[in-house]
Amino acid sequence: MKKAVIFDMDGTLWDSVDEIVESWNKTCPEMNIRREQLIGLMGKTMDCFARELLPEYEMDQAMEIIHACERDENEYLSHVGATLYGDVRKVFERLRGMGYEIGIVSNCQAGYIEVFLEYYHLGNLVADIECYGNTQQQKDVNLKALIERNHYETYYYLGDTQGDYNACQKAGVPFLFAAYGFGTVDAQVPQVESLEQLPEVMKYL
Structure with a gap:
């Protein structure tokens, strides 16, 4: 069985919250994410991140920014872990x-x-x-x-x-x-x- x-x-x-905060704030400084803010989103899908963190953008634009953050995050974590x-x-x-x-x-x-x-x-x-x-x-x-x-x-x-x-x-x-x-x-x-x-x-x- x-x-x-x-x-x-x-x-x-x-x-990995602290590492994600550091990475995303480098990629997109205007988001100015804080740990407490990100913890409330952990476990949710990336479209939820886009709506919460970038409400002033159209969804397509927001997702482009989120995808850029994700790419840089993966690269950063590959060097530092969590x-x-x-x-x-x-x-x-x-x-x-x-x-x-x-x-x-x-x-x-x-x-x-x-x-x-x-x-x-x-x-x-x-x-x-x-x-x-x-x-x-x-x-x-x-x-x-x-x-x-x-x-x-x-x-x-x-x-x-x-x-x-x-x-x-x-x-x-x-x-x-x-x-x-x-x-x-x-x-x-x-x-x-x-x-x-x-x-x-x-x-x-």
Whole structure:
């Protein structure tokens, strides 16, 4: 039986907010983004970023600016990385030792997950990834697509926001709450207080 733990990125595997703020403010100084402002957008799709951060622009123009920021962000992160939520490699290895494959599904831009995997040399531990930037689809659709193409029979998603929970509800995917992340969830669900706690929690699911 194939089984998997699928991860969100931001607020779940790492915190890249400070690096994104620095990168985007270099690319587009007029946005003058602050950390608190960006945290409220993390986990949302890029069209939401455009509407929130560039309301004075037509959507096409706003998205052009956002795409430029994304490209520069990927390049910047490929050199500096970000702040991991603990020993990600150890957690991935422990889960694989328990028979779980590792997946990542995020609402991020294309290339963002790849930067994370390459910078921390984690690509050999991750079976599959998907994101909004690749498909222009919402997270529930991308979750189902990843699960179906890998023929997983048992699967869980670890995320840190209400949006993650809602996507799992739509996709029929059991949700685990990363209580250490950016957001909150208005539901009674299993939760982990740190990423390192996840393998232990998985023993009881």
